[in-house]
Amino acid sequence: MKFQAPKGVSEYLPGRSVGFDHVRNTLTAAALSAGYQLAELPVFEDTELFARGVGETTDVVTKEMYTFEDRGGRSITLRPEGTAGVMRAVIEHGLDRGQLPVKLWYTGAFFRAERPQAGRYRQFYQLGVEAIGLNDPEIDAEVIAVADRGLKTLGLKDYRLEITSLGDAPSRLAHRVDLDVFISKMDLDDATRAKAAVNPLRLFDDKREVVKSQMSQAPLLIDYLSEESQLHFSRVTSLLDSYGIEYVRNTSLVRGLDYYTGTTFEFVHEKLGAQSAIGGGGRYDGLMRQLGGADLSGIGFGMGLDRILLACEAEGLELLDPDGLDLFVIALGSEAKFVAAGLVNSLRNDGFNVDMSYGDRALKGAMKAADKSGARFSLVVGEDEVTSGQISIKEMETGESHAMTISTIADFLDSF
């Protein structure tokens, strides 16, 4: 029996794992730049948390969750998204009792039992932030700017920020009345009509031409915003303007999680195929209360690390490893190998990244290994070096060598 990874999971091995780590670290740095603090949360939660948080009628809940019963008979679900778990932790530990907003970031694996596709996996990685407790347009702009800063720091260019406002409850109620009337007059198949009955906004996202052409005349939620919602949204866009962050208004932007209200956004990459959303998020007014907490608003985003890596690769960005090897040591002969191992261990204790050749490789092969390791310097240790203590460190890129004694290697490496 030959084992294979479970269907549809993403995994990153040498070659791509450095790029993945770089993406994650860059987005982490963006979150830290704005004062977000780490929340390390479980990957599974009470099933009910997601049912109530994400929305009972969403596809995510009705057909994409990994749900199972644990040994105590509890219904457990692998987290399909991050916000519900963060809210649970905030409520459970009373994090909202101090100063607001509570600003948290998280990263890790998420799970949805979907049919795999380009950029869509059953286990995938996200990094997200949540700012909870205040309904301040400056926070909306900050959250969007953090995500955008992360993408720009990576060097991404071929993406766009789409943004809209889903308004507050009164706005949406007024719109829905008119939208339902409009949809009732449309020519639709049964499945689509059923979908519309659950959430009519979904029809704005339909890719079929028959639906798209009819929906082009549909009433838009953006035209129903209350004055308060309008003011909030225009302030957010003004802030983005002042930050120099470009965006396009997408009045038919719809998201698959039910909890979004007000400011809602999505980052879309142009070179990714059908699964082109590399991240998205928005404000959620009723979520915390819905989950048994105080009636506080919040806003956050989730960025898809797998898709962002794909986007970087599609743009041909170089994702370098900042923590590569400083030195690669080649030992010739048993005695030299013993000495070299001690030297390597001691340099590692001093904080350098060092590797050495193992086995009994010929010098040529060992040099090749040094080359492939990506180390900045190489060093050959043989009988002569062991007895004299004199060595010569070679700079791999230039081929230049530097003579010194073994005891001064650390000082030499430090000077670079």
Place this chain on the structure above:
RNA sequence: GUGGGCGUAGCUCAGCUGGUAGAGCACUCGGUUGUGGUCCGAGAUGUCGCGGGUUCGAGCCCCGUCGCUCACCCCA
């Protein structure tokens, strides 16, 4: 869940109307008794995804299955 394409060496792929498996890259060794990237030479590597069927004979045809992939759906 629905539909299309594809599974051959570690990777990318070739393999004719069915006749018993190949290339390039990567890897190892040597040319150059202790200095990589170039060049030259040699070598090693496969249950041809898996199971069944047709056939004297299957990598090739048929069925099933698993996986990958692309799109729908949905979303990160």
